[in-house]
Amino acid sequence: MTIREIKEINRQIAQLLRKLERLKSDVFNVTPSLTGLPGAGNVADKLGAAVAEIADAERQITELRERRDRELSRLSTDVDEENCIYLFLVRRYSWRKIAQITDGRMDTVGSIKMRCYRYEW
Numbered sequence: 001m002t003i004r005e006i007k008e009i010n011r012q013i014a015q016l017l018r019k020l021e022r023l024k025s026d027v028f029n030v031t032p033s034l035t036g037l038p039g040a041g042n043v044a045d046k047l048g049a050a051v052a053e054i055a056d057a058e059r060q061i062t063e064l065r066e067r068r069d070r071e072l073s074r075l076s077t078d079v080d081e082e083n084c085i086y087l088f089l090v091r092r093y094s095w096r097k098i099a100q101i102t103d104g105r106m107d108t109v110g111s112i113k114m115r116c117y118r119y120e121w
Contacts, residue, residue, distance in 0.1 A: 001071045002120050006089055009068045013061055020057045023050055074121060081119040084112060 027050045072090055075082040080102065087093040087101070099109045 001074075003085060003089065003117050006068060006071065009064050013064050013068075016057050016061045016064070020054060020061070023054050023057065026050055027054065071121075076121075079121075081116050082121055084116050085119065085121070088116065 027047060072086070075086045077083050077086070084098050084102070087098050088095070093101075095109045095113045099112050102112065
């Protein structure tokens, strides 16, 4: 696993969350009934399909989150690169702050970032 793969999983989760919100807003959209206007047709088919899509999206989000958390839990604090990756992805530290924490053991901000992006665990 690499940082790019974790970021891709995070992007997929965000995309599914947006889709989920859109589906929920479509399902729970309540419009007033006006008399004298033609009907909208059968709504039950659309509602059933939307509920199935919502359940599928929630399942996918859960699976992606579990996969991401499982991979992040494999990171060790003994390896400098893995420790830096943990600080970057989980603690949301900036590369500059990580460079300050390592006290120059891993050179500059750019070199730390490059080493961590190339590292696979």
